[in-house]
Amino acid sequence: MKFWKLPVLLAPLLALFSCGGSQVLEVRPVHLREIGGDDGDDPMIRGERLRRMHGAISVAEQGEKLGYYYTVLWDDSAGSGAGEVVFEFQQGATGSRVKRMTHKIPAGEGAGKAEFSVIGEDYRKGGRVLAWRCRLIRDGREVASRQSYLWQ
Numbered sequence: 001m002k003f004w005k006l007p008v009l010l011a012p013l014l015a016l017f018s019c020g021g022s023q024v025l026e027v028r029p030v031h032l033r034e035i036g037g038d039d040g041d042d043p044m045i046r047g048e049r050l051r052r053m054h055g056a057i058s059v060a061e062q063g064e065k066l067g068y069y070y071t072v073l074w075d076d077s078a079g080s081g082a083g084e085v086v087f088e089f090q091q092g093a094t095g096s097r098v099k100r101m102t103h104k105i106p107a108g109e110g111a112g113k114a115e116f117s118v119i120g121e122d123y124r125k126g127g128r129v130l131a132w133r134c135r136l137i138r139d140g141r142e143v144a145s146r147q148s149y150l151w152q
Contacts, residue, residue: 025136025144028071031128035062067119068129072103074136076143077110083138087116092127099126105138 030048052069056062072085083105088098103114118129133147 023144024074024076025134025146026073027132027134027146028073029132030069030071032066032069035059035066064120067117067123069119070116070132070134072114072116072134073112074105074114074144075111076136076138079110079138079143080108081139082107083136083143085114086135086137087114087132088134089118089129089132091118091122092130094126 030052032049032052035053053062053065056065070087072087074085076083085103085105087101087103090096090098101116103116105112118126131148131150131152133145133151135142136144
């Protein structure tokens with residue numbers, strides 16, 4: 001009759017172990033498709049649009065800011081060497097060609113943020129971003145990776 005104590009004691013322990021730690025690499029994509037936005041948009045989306053369009057006054061300047069924005073957050077406290085965040089992507093008009101952007105990480109920096117954008121001429125000529133992959137590389141080895149559903 002004392003078997004009920006075991007599940008009661010194990011449940012909090014299992015819940016504690018099931019909680020995963022924070023991700024080493026997180027990618028937050030935003031796509032700005034049009035200059036004006038609906039007033040009924042979510043306040044977070046409206047705020048992000050205003051932040052990205054800040055400083056663009058004319059319609060031409062606002063058109064230059066249309067495209068894809070990727071905010072990459074990394075937290076690699078265990079790594080201490082120099083590294084880089086590598087962002088690779090494919091666009092609709094460029095076929096299977098993979099374009100690449102990098103952000104250097106100085107030695108000793110364990111966490112940070114990088115911004116990558118496909119806007120302006122790259123966005124107009126290359127078209128929409130179809131697939132992407134982001135990798136965190138420290139001391140020549142891949143620490144973490146995230147990719148879109150269509151990346152191959």
